[in-house]
Amino acid sequence: MSKMRRSERIVRLTQILLEQPHRVLSLTEMADKLASAKSSLSEDLAIIREVMEAEGLGTLETQAGASGGVRYVPGLRDDLAEEFLQDVAQNLSAGDRILPGGFLYMSDVLLRPHVLDMAGKMFASRFRESGAEYVVTVETKGIPLAVSTAKYLNVPMVVVRRDHKVTEGSAVSINYVSGSRRIQTMSLSRRSLPEKTKVLIVDDFMKAGGTAKALADLMREFQVEVVGVGVFMSTVDPEDKMIDNYVSLATLTEMNEATRQVAIEPGTYFA
Amino acid sequence: MSKMRRSERIVRLTQILLEQPHRVLSLTEMADKLASAKSSLSEDLAIIREVMEAEGLGTLETQAGASGGVRYVPGLRDDLAEEFLQDVAQNLSAGDRILPGGFLYMSDVLLRPHVLDMAGKMFASRFRESGAEYVVTVETKGIPLAVSTAKYLNVPMVVVRRDHKVTEGSAVSINYVSGSRRIQTMSLSRRSLPEKTKVLIVDDFMKAGGTAKALADLMREFQVEVVGVGVFMSTVDPEDKMIDNYVSLATLTEMNEATRQVAIEPGTYFA
Incomplete structure (x- = not known):
C-alpha cells in the first residue's frame, strides 16, 4: 500500500475508530495498515480526539508504551x-x-x-x-x-x-x-x-x-x-x-x- | 464556531456521513455547520470519497446545483x-x-x-x-x-x-x-x-x-x-x-x- 496523505489517513482512522468503540487498537498494527510512521499517527489521533471532544462525540484514550494503543470511548453531549x-x-x-x-x-x-x-x-x-x-x-x-x-x-x-x-x-x-x-x-x-x-x-x-x-x-x-x-x-x-x-x-x-x-x-x- | 482546519473538518464530515447513510445532506447546511466555504467542503468530500472507494467501504454520491447535497452509500468489498x-x-x-x-x-x-x-x-x-x-x-x-x-x-x-x-x-x-x-x-x-x-x-x-x-x-x-x-x-x-x-x-x-x-x-x- 502506498503512503497516504494526512487527510486520507484521517478519514480511514476516523472510520476504523468509530466502527470499533471500546476496543484497544494497536498503534503498531495501525501504522502497518496505513503504511505510516507512528509519530504521524499520534498527531492524527490528537486531531481526531480534539474534534470528538469539541463535538461531544466521546473521546480517545491512548495507552503509551511498546504495546501502545488507542480506544474510542463513545459519549454524547x-x-x-x-x-x-x-x-x-x-x-x-x-x-x-x-x-x-x-x-x-x-x-x-x-x-x-x-x-x-x-x-x-x-x-x-x-x-x-x-x-x-x-x-x-x-x-x-x-x-x-x-x-x-x-x-x-x-x-x-x-x-x-x-x-x-x-x-x-x-x-x-x-x-x-x-x-x-x-x-x-x-x-x-x-x-x-x-x-x-x-x-x-x-x-x-x-x-x-x-x-x-x-x-x-x-x-x-x-x-x-x-x-x-x-x-x-x-x-x-x-x-x-x-x-x-x-x-x-x-x-x-x-x-x-x-x-x-x-x-x-x-x-x-x-x- | 471558529473556522476549522481541513483535517478537523474531515474528521467531522467523515463522522456525519458514516452516521447517516443514505441520507442526502445539504452542502449549504454542512458549510454553515462547519463554518467553511462550499468549495473547501467539496474538496474534503472528494478526499473522503476516494478513501471510501479505495477501502471498499462504499461511496459518496453528490448532487450538483443550488440544492446540492451528498449521500453516503455503504458498501462492502x-x-x-x-x-x-x-x-x-x-x-x-x-x-x-x-x-x-x-x-x-x-x-x-x-x-x-x-x-x-x-x-x-x-x-x-x-x-x-x-x-x-x-x-x-x-x-x-x-x-x-x-x-x-x-x-x-x-x-x-x-x-x-x-x-x-x-x-x-x-x-x-x-x-x-x-x-x-x-x-x-x-x-x-x-x-x-x-x-x-x-x-x-x-x-x-x-x-x-x-x-x-x-x-x-x-x-x-x-x-x-x-x-x-x-x-x-x-x-x-x-x-x-x-x-x-x-x-x-x-x-x-x-x-x-x-x-x-x-x-x-x-x-x-x-x-
Missing part, C-alpha cells in the same frame, strides 16, 4: 441528549397513542434508526465504566435497544426468551409474577452466557420493575453480576420499584385514557 | 465479505452446535456486534437500489439482523409478532403452515406500516421458506410491496423453496446429528 429526548417526548405524547387498557403505543418510535442510535449512545455513555461484558434483554421490544447499546459498548448481546425454544439447547427457566399479577416464564440458553461475567440489563419499559427484577434473578442463576439496568421509559407510579438504581431516558408522568392526555418528562438519566 | 463469511462458517461448523432434533445453535454468533455489523452492511449493500422504505422481520432471532440492516439503509424497522399484543393496538393476523407442518400465527399492528410502501424482509434462517412466504402474504394484506428477501443462512434442502429470489449469506449444506458433521458454504450473496 448532554445538550444533544436533551434535545433528542424532547423530540421523542413530543412525538410520544400524541393522544392517539393511548391504547385500550391504558398502554402507550411506542413501537414505531423504538424502531427508528435515529432513536435506536441515540438511545444506544446514551446507555453506552452512562455505563461506559460499568465493566459490562454482555448486554441482556428479554424479548421482544427491548431487543433493538439492546442491539444498539451493545454496539456502542462493543460487547455481545444475550436475549432471554419467554419460553424454551428447541433451537436454543438446554436452558434455565424461572417463573415470576408480572406487574399485571400473571405468572410468567423466562428462559435462557445455558450456553449463551458464561458464569462469573458482568452484564448490563436493557429494556424498553418499566412500570413496577417486575421484569427487570426477574431478569436479575435469572442472572443470579448464572452467577452473573448485574452492573446496571437501563430502560427507555419508566412510569412515575409506582414510586417504589422492585429494582433500585435503574437509569431511564424518559419518565411517563401522566396518561389519561379519558382526556387523551400524555405527559413525558426527562428520565433519571438527566438527574 | 467482496473480499472482506468473503473473509468474514469464512470466519463465521468455521465458527458455526463446530460439531457441538448440533442440538437434539437437528437444529444448529447459532444465537451466540448472531448476537455479536461484529457479525451484526457485517451482515447488516452486506444486506444494505446488496439491496441499496431496492427502494426499500422499511425492513420487516418476525420475532425473535431475525430482529438484531434487521436492526443492523435498517441502520445501514437508514430506514425504520417493523417487527411482526407471533401473537397479538395489547401494546400494539389493532392488528392484522394471518395463519400459515410452517415447515414442521404446524399451524402458526403472525400478527402486525395496523399502524406500524403505511400502505403502498416498499419493504425488505430480513430473517436469520430459511429452510422451506414458509415463514418468509407468510411474511410476504402478510405484506399483501397491507398492500405493501416486497422488494427483497435476505436471510443469514438457508439450507440446501429442500431445493425448491416457497419463495424465489432470496439472498442468503451462507448455505447449510450438511448437518449430521450422528457424525456431528456440519458443513457451511457461501450463500447466494456470492453467486
Whole structure:
C-alpha cells in the first residue's frame, strides 16, 4: 500500500475508530495498515480526539508504551441528549397513542434508526465504566435497544426468551409474577452466557420493575453480576420499584385514557 | 464556531456521513455547520470519497446545483465479505452446535456486534437500489439482523409478532403452515406500516421458506410491496423453496446429528 496523505489517513482512522468503540487498537498494527510512521499517527489521533471532544462525540484514550494503543470511548453531549429526548417526548405524547387498557403505543418510535442510535449512545455513555461484558434483554421490544447499546459498548448481546425454544439447547427457566399479577416464564440458553461475567440489563419499559427484577434473578442463576439496568421509559407510579438504581431516558408522568392526555418528562438519566 | 482546519473538518464530515447513510445532506447546511466555504467542503468530500472507494467501504454520491447535497452509500468489498463469511462458517461448523432434533445453535454468533455489523452492511449493500422504505422481520432471532440492516439503509424497522399484543393496538393476523407442518400465527399492528410502501424482509434462517412466504402474504394484506428477501443462512434442502429470489449469506449444506458433521458454504450473496 502506498503512503497516504494526512487527510486520507484521517478519514480511514476516523472510520476504523468509530466502527470499533471500546476496543484497544494497536498503534503498531495501525501504522502497518496505513503504511505510516507512528509519530504521524499520534498527531492524527490528537486531531481526531480534539474534534470528538469539541463535538461531544466521546473521546480517545491512548495507552503509551511498546504495546501502545488507542480506544474510542463513545459519549454524547448532554445538550444533544436533551434535545433528542424532547423530540421523542413530543412525538410520544400524541393522544392517539393511548391504547385500550391504558398502554402507550411506542413501537414505531423504538424502531427508528435515529432513536435506536441515540438511545444506544446514551446507555453506552452512562455505563461506559460499568465493566459490562454482555448486554441482556428479554424479548421482544427491548431487543433493538439492546442491539444498539451493545454496539456502542462493543460487547455481545444475550436475549432471554419467554419460553424454551428447541433451537436454543438446554436452558434455565424461572417463573415470576408480572406487574399485571400473571405468572410468567423466562428462559435462557445455558450456553449463551458464561458464569462469573458482568452484564448490563436493557429494556424498553418499566412500570413496577417486575421484569427487570426477574431478569436479575435469572442472572443470579448464572452467577452473573448485574452492573446496571437501563430502560427507555419508566412510569412515575409506582414510586417504589422492585429494582433500585435503574437509569431511564424518559419518565411517563401522566396518561389519561379519558382526556387523551400524555405527559413525558426527562428520565433519571438527566438527574 | 471558529473556522476549522481541513483535517478537523474531515474528521467531522467523515463522522456525519458514516452516521447517516443514505441520507442526502445539504452542502449549504454542512458549510454553515462547519463554518467553511462550499468549495473547501467539496474538496474534503472528494478526499473522503476516494478513501471510501479505495477501502471498499462504499461511496459518496453528490448532487450538483443550488440544492446540492451528498449521500453516503455503504458498501462492502467482496473480499472482506468473503473473509468474514469464512470466519463465521468455521465458527458455526463446530460439531457441538448440533442440538437434539437437528437444529444448529447459532444465537451466540448472531448476537455479536461484529457479525451484526457485517451482515447488516452486506444486506444494505446488496439491496441499496431496492427502494426499500422499511425492513420487516418476525420475532425473535431475525430482529438484531434487521436492526443492523435498517441502520445501514437508514430506514425504520417493523417487527411482526407471533401473537397479538395489547401494546400494539389493532392488528392484522394471518395463519400459515410452517415447515414442521404446524399451524402458526403472525400478527402486525395496523399502524406500524403505511400502505403502498416498499419493504425488505430480513430473517436469520430459511429452510422451506414458509415463514418468509407468510411474511410476504402478510405484506399483501397491507398492500405493501416486497422488494427483497435476505436471510443469514438457508439450507440446501429442500431445493425448491416457497419463495424465489432470496439472498442468503451462507448455505447449510450438511448437518449430521450422528457424525456431528456440519458443513457451511457461501450463500447466494456470492453467486
